[in-house]
Amino acid sequence: MTLRPLMSALALSLMLAACGGKDDHADDHGSEAGHGEEEAVRGEHGGRLLEQDGYRVELAIAESGTPPAYQAWLYRDGKPLPATAGSVEVRVVRLGNVRENHVLQPQPDGSLLAKSVVGEPHSFDVEVLAKVEGKSLRWAYDSYEGRTTIGAKIAEDSGIRVAPVRAGTIADEHEVQGLLTPVEGRxxxxxxxxxxxxxxxxxxxxxxxxxxxxxxxxxxxxxxxxxxxxxxxxxxxxxxxxxxxxxxxxxxxxxxxxDLSSLWVDLHIFGSDAQHIVPGVPVTVTRLSDGATAQTTLERVLPGTATASQSTVARATLENADGLWRPGSAVKARITVEQQPAAMVVPLASLQTFRDWDVVFVRVGDTYEIRPVELGKRDAQQVEVLSGLKAGDQVVVEQSYLVKADIEKSGASHDH
Incomplete structure (x- = not known):
């Protein structure tokens, strides 16, 4: 980690501590019992035990070999009941007031199982409605995962910035080396x-x-x-x-x-890359001495081969009105072979890992939460998102690692 990000992370940690630290985060990182209470009691199937008036519902999210779905077992006075003895419905409210209902049906193995999938992250407010042997039961708790709260002023001071997910283009780019030379005839x-x-x-x-x-x-x-x-x-x-x-x-x-008011950029292309590069495509030229860039267009691919390097030479013209580009200088360039539209893109700086997922962080109000994403093509600046987000979601695009660090510090739960 470089010095500047380290200082930013330290500053965020200190600001969070100054603003209440654990107390401010309790609702968003609550233990599986919710809101910082002791950990939920577990049943014989590893699910959460919900008890009321002598009845129990053991509720879990089944994931073994199948998409995640709610599964439940019924009990009276600690003894198992058949699945046909009652009904269970689980209502969840995700961040942003997104609501889902999961109705569980009796199974031959004695459990009740929902057909609907519980998508990741498993982070929501939960309401369980059950009816066992005619007795109506209700429980409510929070089960948060990969979530934290950071006040607006702290986020601003830490450099955390968000932007809406939107459509974009992914560029197929080739990075090559080149040399600036005077234009022939000048x-x-x-x-x-x-x-x-x-x-x-x-x-x-x-x-x-x-x-x-x-x-x-x-x-x-x-x-x-x-x-x-x-x-x-x-x-x-x-x-x-x-x-x-x-x-x-x-x-x-x-x-x-x-006359150096314009220069040739002779770019050396090796191997099969030469088959994909044709005149007319965009080129971004970078001066190695200071990182300055300029945009131009590839004009021609020369028919011969550079003898010393055995490379194909592609040529573009670079405007040089200020005279700062000098003949003989080595440069690097990105040749954009193709630009493909994408329904949703995010900057590469948005991406982090959480458990074994690629994730971004979505902000709603002052709350930040992970979103596992399926990724498509990428270029040097951004990546296509195939699923996991919707257009307009406010995604962290700068200092996402600070949000990840705060979530990990909180020890967000995973209630299965």
Missing amino acids: VANVAARFPGPIRRLAVNVGDRVQAGQTLATVESNLSLTTYSVTSPISGVVLARNASVGSVAGEGATLFEVA
Whole structure:
């Protein structure tokens, strides 16, 4: 863990403690008996024992080899009753006032079992309505899992931020390396027209020059008069192969001037990746020196192969009006081969693990709760959610690990 996240986690822990710690969290992390009471009494099948007027209902969530479903056993004065001796209905209210009813039916093995599935997380307020040998019974308790409460001010100060789940696109991206080079046809080699000694040099390497600007003065050996060597283009002086007093040979290059207002990005693509990359797709170029990025479009895939690396070269043009991108610089780039729509996406920073699930944290009011999610395709920024959320759910998108840490600290229960 880096220093900054560690400090954030510590700050959150201290703020929660200052605001009441356990007491503030009791309702949301309550033991299986609910609201911080002692742990629920268990029956012979491992379920919660609910007792009233000499009758008992043992209630569990059956998960062995089947989707989770409520299962119950009936008792009178501690002795088992047949499943046909009564009826059981379990009503649950999930976070956000989502209500479910589970009606249990008699089974050949003597239990009552619901056909409806109890989806994860098993975190809700529970009401059990039973009728055993004509006696109406009712119990209510909370059974919370993966839930915590964090006040709005504490969440804000800790950097916890939420955003609604929405549709998006998942990009199929290839990350490659490349090199910046001047655009062909925008580099001028400036030579002396007539041989003779160089009398004056007007520019240095790195200077910006305009078309027609004097770069040097040479005295012609033929006419013994001086003439100006001028730049044919506007650009930057990349090289100067001259010194005052030296002799400029006829046709010898004295200066190299390049128009760097745009540059080529030559990207090296290896192996089978070359079969998927075609002109016209988006490219994000990153400068290795400082991480600056720029957007462009792939223009062409060159027909040959780079001899040294045996790679295919794909080329894009990068605008460089500020001159901060320099030829010869190494860069990395993400080539977006395809963008696929997704009904729901969340940032990668939203994802955490809880038990053996991939989860995100949904916020309702000041309460945060896990949502196990089934994931689809992902790219460098976000991931597709196939199930476990609905559009508009408020999901933690920053500092999700702080919410996870607070839930784990509370020891949230799992009532089966």
